[in-house]
Amino acid sequence: xxxxxxxxxxxxxxxxxxxxxxxxxxxxxxxxxxxxxxxxxxxxxxxxxxxxxxxxxxxxxxxxxxxxxxxxxxxxxxxxxxxx
Ligand SMILES: [Zn+2]
Numbered sequence: 259x260x261x262x263x264x265x266x267x268x269x270x271x272x273x274x275x276x277x278x279x280x281x282x283x284x285x286x287x288x289x290x291x292x293x294x295x296x297x298x299x300x301x302x303x304x305x306x307x308x309x310x311x312x313x314x315x316x317x318x319x320x321x322x323x324x325x326x327x328x329x330x331x332x333x334x335x336x337x338x339x340x341x342x
Contacts, residue, residue: 261311276306283310287324294327295336296320315342 270276283301287294299320302311312320319342327335 261314261317270304270307270309272309273304273307276304276309278302278304278311283312285310285312285320287320289324290328292324292328292332293334294324294332295334296323296339297336299339300341 268278270278279302281301281303282297283299283303284295284297285299285301287296299310299312300316303309304311319339323337
């Protein structure tokens with residue numbers, strides 16, 4: 259998971275070959291013994307290497323969701339991303 263590049267339709271910063279396209283990603287977050295899999299996360303995905311870029315707001319939501327799961331002592335959970 260990388261930071262969203264500022265310009266639209268830029269080349270992937272990881273492989274420098276692929277083009278970044280809007281799509282959905284499945285993000286896995288692991289922290290403090292909690293593994294959270296979140297499906298349907300709005301992301302930009304490289305069409306070459308598959309690197310996923312999420313914007314700041316989405317990354318923020320994901321981190322908050324993970325923090326809540328840690329507090330609830332969840333071990334493993336699979337969820338759908340909920341839009342703000
Ligand atoms: Zn790439």
